[in-house]
Amino acid sequence: xxxxxxxxxxxxxxxxxxxxxxxxxxxxxxxxxxxxxxxxxxxxxxxxxxxxxxxxxxxxxxxxxxxxxxxxxxxxxxxxxxxxxxxxxxxxxxxxxxxxxxxxxxxxxxxxxxxxxxxxxxxxxxxxxxxxxxxxxxxxxxxxxxxxxxxxxxxxxxxxxxxxxxxxxxxxxxxxxxxxxxxxx
Amino acid sequence: xxxxxxxxxxxxxxxxxxxxxxxxxxxxxxxxxxxxxxxxxxxxxxxxxxxxxxxxxxxxxxxxxxxxxxxxxxxxxxxxxxxxxxxxxxxxxxxxxxxxxxxxxxxxxxxxxxxxxxxxxxxxxxxxxxxxxxxxxxxxxxxxxxxxxxxxxxxxxxxxxxxx
Numbered sequence: 333x334x335x336x337x338x339x340x341x342x343x344x345x346x347x348x349x350x351x352x353x354x355x356x357x358x359x360x361x362x363x364x365x366x367x368x369x370x371x372x373x374x375x376x377x378x379x380x381x382x383x384x385x386x387x388x389x390x391x392x393x394x395x396x397x398x399x400x401x402x403x404x405x406x407x408x409x410x411x412x413x414x415x416x417x418x419x420x421x422x423x424x425x426x427x428x429x430x431x432x433x434x435x436x437x438x439x440x441x442x443x444x445x446x447x448x449x450x451x452x453x454x455x456x457x458x459x460x461x462x463x464x465x466x467x468x469x470x471x472x473x474x475x476x477x478x479x480x481x482x483x484x485x486x487x488x489x490x491x492x493x494x495x496x497x498x499x500x501x502x503x504x505x506x507x508x509x510x511x512x513x514x515x516x517x
Numbered sequence: 518x519x520x521x522x523x524x525x526x527x528x529x530x531x532x533x534x535x536x537x538x539x540x541x542x543x544x545x546x547x548x549x550x551x552x553x554x555x556x557x558x559x560x561x562x563x564x565x566x567x568x569x570x571x572x573x574x575x576x577x578x579x580x581x582x583x584x585x586x587x588x589x590x591x592x593x594x595x596x597x598x599x600x601x602x603x604x605x606x607x608x609x610x611x612x613x614x615x616x617x618x619x620x621x622x623x624x625x626x627x628x629x630x631x632x633x634x635x636x637x638x639x640x641x642x643x644x645x646x647x648x649x650x651x652x653x654x655x656x657x658x659x660x661x662x663x664x665x666x667x668x669x670x671x672x673x674x675x676x677x678x679x680x681x
Contacts, residue, residue, distance in 0.1 A: 334539065408544055460634060
């Protein structure tokens with residue numbers, strides 16, 4: 333692992349900006365910086381968002397697990413609970429449907445000139461994040477810890493080798509993508 | 518070229534995630550940057566009292582790696598749109614206008630309220646479409662698969678109710 337590189341904070345900030353520029357370029361070229369593309373995905377009439385996400389997940393999953401096996405990367409699975417992942421996920425989903433962007437693609441939407449994203453969406457996300465910071469102490473002792481499973485991963489949950497899960501999930505997601513293409517979405 | 522195949526874009530993002538893990542020991546994510554920013558803004562008004570909030574002790578209000586990543590998205594999209602002649606100042610996206618009309622004020626109100634729900638929900642779930650939807654699922658995290666499915670359940674129902 334490149335630990336001295338990871339510890340160099342000024343360098344990491346510049347690197348993050350460069351990696352973000354590539355990310356924004358890819359998101360824009362993929363079309364997902366447009367509200368139209370995201371809403372048509374949620375209306376199930378255009379599967380661009382799912383195609384991008386699943387191909388990113390397949391590519392990333394295989395590569396990152398190889399890098400981990402080679403000792404060049406380590407995983408950072410997020411902790412979760414039913415109270416946090418399910419309820420938070422559903423609230424996010426309602427916002428997703430109303431806003432038509434997500435926290436990453438909205439920065440790209442602003443970059444290509446969408447003022448609803450700049451004037452409405454980004455201030456909204458900031459207000460939402462601030463409101464959460466205010467109520468966090470109350471939620472943390474109650475709903476956020478309901479059904480807490482910590483930093484659990486699917487291989488741990490299923491008690492299988494990560495490679496078996498990586499291969500199975502890859503085949504399943506490729507099958508889903510083929511199905512989407514065959515049905516003409 | 519205006520638009521690439523979604524698979525070219527997706528595979529590119531997958532390879533980009535290899536780079537973030539190896540070079541930065543970090544998964545791609547976006548929504549924490551908004552929490553840090555809201556903390557920085559609160560700090561302008563309330564000073565160091567902001568830092569007493571447990572949430573901002575967990576996520577210190579500062580410009581960090583992820584904040585720079587989100588700033589990069591803005592620049593990268595600007596470059597991409599500029600190169601393909603797609604940069605255009607727009608208040609009301611066309612799919613929105615088709616269902617709700619061309620009023621910039623109504624679109625602004627919707628974007629603001631949708632954003633509030635999204636910011637609140639992202640922090641509640643501990644991530645967004647990037648951090649959970651791509652980076653978390655590729656690490657096979659249970660929290661991320663659960664959250665990502667719920668993002669789409671909530672989004673699909675909401676879009677079905679709102680759009681006609």
